[in-house]
Amino acid sequence: MAFSLSFFVYIAFIHPGVDLKEVPESAVAEADQAVAGEGSAPAEEKAVDVSTVTDPWMSSDAMIAHGAKVYKTNCSICHGDKGMGDGPAGMALVPKPRNFVEGKWKKSSTRIDLYTTIQKGLEGSSMAAFGHLPKADRWAMVHWIRSITKNKKDLSDKEVEEFAKSAE
Template structure:
């Protein structure tokens, strides 16, 4: 019985504990949550393929609601649903593109998916939402592909 008592005292009062290697993050403040919850009005944007801060903000919301489950909140391919997929979801931050990066390539992948992979097609999303996703993904990737704006505009006229 003495051993049990001494062991209990050791565990409770003396032992420093076990480092679980947890990456503790502070939750966002209520003000930040409210700021993120405000709708972004993109109805006045006539050319959604032209870089615009509101499109990036809207794209982040669309991404959080539809893509983060696989690609992770930061786009690093570490989402909860993605853990069970083979192949694993793309790390959009690193941006190793298989179907070409840039606005046209990303728009096509969002619209048509990648056959033989876990990337589904999202062509049923509104065109403006897909362009917003393109702009958000381009804003977080480290491997930006430069495209001719005239070529993107020409593509966008027929992109549905």
């Protein structure tokens, strides 16, 4: 106890701190890349602008790549980095977060059902609504989730287009 108190006093009041001018620029750049998780991503993947996509309900490599980034930022904390329902925050949730790879769905795995779940959340679960995200980001996450799942069902592109044009 005495050691802990002494250590706290030293750190809080006596230690001179770190002079950020002493930190090498290369270390700062490496840390920024590690935090962003973009270490070796190709330049074209970094520059995807889905806001210009006119039909975000249609899957493409660019939409899937963007969906992976949006997913990592918003969903991986519960669903895990690879979508297996094993994220650190998800361990304490009841029911556990969905394992997207396994593909056992409460509704189904159509683009419309996934979009609606992302937009409105899922009643009776810890799945929060992400309707605050731009439409293109929500569609991109739908495409990424469908790219990793084993159990895909879908409607025709025309049905999805009609839904998408009227969806919030």
